[in-house]
Amino acid sequence: MGGRSTTGKSSRGGPSKRKVGMGQVGKGKARARTGSGRESAYTVGLDIGGTKILGALLDPEGDVVSTVRRSTVHGADGLIAGATQAVRDVAASGGVEISRLAGVGLGIPGIVDHRSGTVKHAVNLGVHDDELALADLLSAELGGVPVVVENDLNVAAVGAAHVLERSAEQDGVEQDGGARDHEDLAFLALGTGLASGLVLDGQLRRGASGAAGEIGHIPVDPLGPECPCGQRGCLERFASGKALEAAWPSRHGKPSPVELFDAARAGDEEAIVVKDRFASATAAAVRLLVLTTDVRHVVLGGGVAQLGTELLDAVQDALREQAKVSPFLGSLKLAERVRLAPTDVPVAAVGAAVLGRRS
Ligand SMILES: [Zn+2]
Numbered sequence: 048m049g050g051r052s053t054t055g056k057s058s059r060g061g062p063s064k065r066k067v068g069m070g071q072v073g074k075g076k077a078r079a080r081t082g083s084g085r086e087s088a089y090t091v092g093l094d095i096g097g098t099k100i101l102g103a104l105l106d107p108e109g110d111v112v113s114t115v116r117r118s119t120v121h122g123a124d125g126l127i128a129g130a131t132q133a134v135r136d137v138a139a140s141g142g143v144e145i146s147r148l149a150g151v152g153l154g155i156p157g158i159v160d161h162r163s164g165t166v167k168h169a170v171n172l173g174v175h176d177d178e179l180a181l182a183d184l185l186s187a188e189l190g191g192v193p194v195v196v197e198n199d200l201n202v203a204a205v206g207a208a209h210v211l212e213r214s215a216e217q218d219g220v221e222q223d224g225g226a227r228d229h230e231d232l233a234f235l236a237l238g239t240g241l242a243s244g245l246v247l248d249g250q251l252r253r254g255a256s257g258a259a260g261e262i263g264h265i266p267v268d269p270l271g272p273e274c275p276c277g278q279r280g281c282l283e284r285f286a287s288g289k290a291l292e293a294a295w296p297s298r299h300g301k302p303s304p305v306e307l308f309d310a311a312r313a314g315d316e317e318a319i320v321v322k323d324r325f326a327s328a329t330a331a332a333v334r335l336l337v338l339t340t341d342v343r344h345v346v347l348g349g350g351v352a353q354l355g356t357e358l359l360d361a362v363q364d365a366l367r368e369q370a371k372v373s374p375f376l377g378s379l380k381l382a383e384r385v386r387l388a389p390t391d392v393p394v395a396a397v398g399a400a401v402l403g404r405r406s
Contacts, residue, residue, distance in 0.1 A: 089143045091134050092152045092400025094202060094393055095119065097171035100129055102137040103396040105404075109213055111392050113141035121173030127181070131188040150193045152403030153181065154202030154395045161253070164196045195402050199395060200260065201251055203388070204234035204244030206398025207346045210389045232344035233260065233336040234388070237329065237351035241283040243336060251402075262335055263287065267328075282335070285328035288351050294321045304351045308358075322361065329358075330365035333385055334376070348388035359387050 088107035093100055102115040115137040120129045130153065138145055157169030164182020166174060182194040197205075211229040230249040236242055241263030245252040252259045263283030264276045271280025284290055288304065295307040295318065307325075310318035333345045352358060363382040370377040388394050 088149045088404065089138075089141070089147055090150045090152065090400045090403035091137055091148055092154070092202065092206075092396045092398065092403055093130055093133055094154045094199065094395035094399060095126070095130065095172065096156065096199070100133045101393040101396045102133045103393055103400050104137045104141040104143060105397065105400040106141075109209065109401070111397060112143070113137050114393055114396070115140065119172065123174055123176060123179050126169075126172055126174060126179075127184050127188060130181075130185055134185075134189060145189055145192060148189075148192045148403075150195065150403035150405070151185065151189065152202065152399035152401070153185070153194065153196045154199045154399040155181070155196060156199045159196050159198045159257070161195065161197050164194060166196060193403075195405065197251075197399065197402055198244070198253075198257065200234060200236055200242055200244035201253065202244075202398035202402060203236065203348055203395040204232065204246045204260075204346075204398065205251055205401050206392075206394035206396070207234050207344075207348070207388055208232055208246040208249075209397055209401050210392060210394060211344065211346075214389075228343060231342055232346055233340065233342045234346045234348055235329075235332055235336065236349035237287060237347060238349035239288045241287040241332060243332075245340060245342070247340060247342065262332055265335065267331065282328065282332055286325065286332050288349070290328070291321075291325055291351065294325070302350070304354055304358075308354055312357075323365070326358075326361035326365040327369075329362050330369060330381075333362065333366060333381055334369065337379060337381055337384060343384065345385050346388050347385065348394065352387055355387065359385065 090105050091102060092105065093102045096119060098119055100117045100119055104112040106112050115133055117129060117133050117136070120126065134151055135145065138148060155166050155169055156171050157174065158167040164180065166179045166181045167177065168175065182196045186192060186194040208230040211232070215229050230246055232246055234244040236244070243260035243262055245260045264274065264278060264281045266278050266280045267282045267285070268280030272284050273279050274281040274284055291307060292303040295303050297303040297306050299306055301309070307318055307322055311322040336342060336345055347359065347362065362385055366382040366385065370381060
């Protein structure tokens with residue numbers, strides 16, 4: 048589980064203005080335009096997971112120049128050494144020297160304090176210390192390049208918003224009112240657990256205690272199974288990788304979601320019931336996000352979303368089914384708001400690089 052602009056859309060702004068992505072928001076805008084010039088606005092983002100580190104180098108326009116993938120080395124020392132090397136590798140493969148980086152962003156699973164750049168209890172990364180000053184330590188390794196640290200779901204949300212916005216721009220979609228329409232979304236991570244990251248009106252919503260978007264622990268069934276969080280019938284118990292694994296344990300060596308969808312496709316009646324129940328619970332998560340935030344998009348990510356269009360279809364079908372009985376829900380066009388996370392770029396690493404522009 049996680050912790051937790053505006054620009055002219057006409058040609059008046061010129062191509063470079065239109066093309067710069069989410070990094071324009073906040074301080075990154077000034078950095079991208081001033082200082083030592085546009086070349087300094089290259090940034091690197093790392094998505095640091097329990098098994099791998101994904102990295103991306105973004106150019107001043109907000110496009111991905113190069114990417115890298117490395118294995119995670121657990122423990123504080125291994126983490127810093129691995130992150131340092133990943134930054135060096137991705138910058139080198141894009142032909143950019145470390146000293147020219149305007150900033151580096153990190154996405155980390157664990158309790159992150161983005162103000163101090165510290166991480167606590169990143170158990171998946173073997174960091175059990177009271178507090179690891181990750182931003183400062185990595186910055187020192189990189190010769191003083193500013194480093195920001197953010198929760199993994201938040202970087203995924205920022206990355207998804209950035210990629211959506213960029214592709215809308217490249218498709219020549221005109222947006223009214225100067226608002227960045229696509230930077231308004233929830234990234235719904237269907238991983239082991241269930242949680243979301245929120246970018247609302249172009250701004251990352253962390254929440255007062257970093258818990259914004261923790262919808263996995265909203266109880267939906269008072270008689271449902273107990274949850275490790277102490278409550279009963281949490282949404283995560285029905286819509287998550289762990290819930291699927293419990294309902295349809297893997298029997299043939301493939302991931303449980305893949306086996307379930309295979310079996311349902313083959314006509315197994317029990318599998319169809321389990322699949323429908325999962326789709327319905329995931330649709331409930333989408334409905335919850337839209338009814339609380341009215342976000343323009345809900346992006347399905349996380350391991351279970353690797354099922355791809357078959358998952359998307361199932362969730363959209365469930366949303367349309369639920370909307371049939373309610374003209375109110377129907378008017379919200381929930382199914383149309385749902386999409387899959389882009390798979391051609393490492394979204395979370397891109398989001399981390401976007402946040403690196405604001406360092
Ligand atoms: Zn719970």
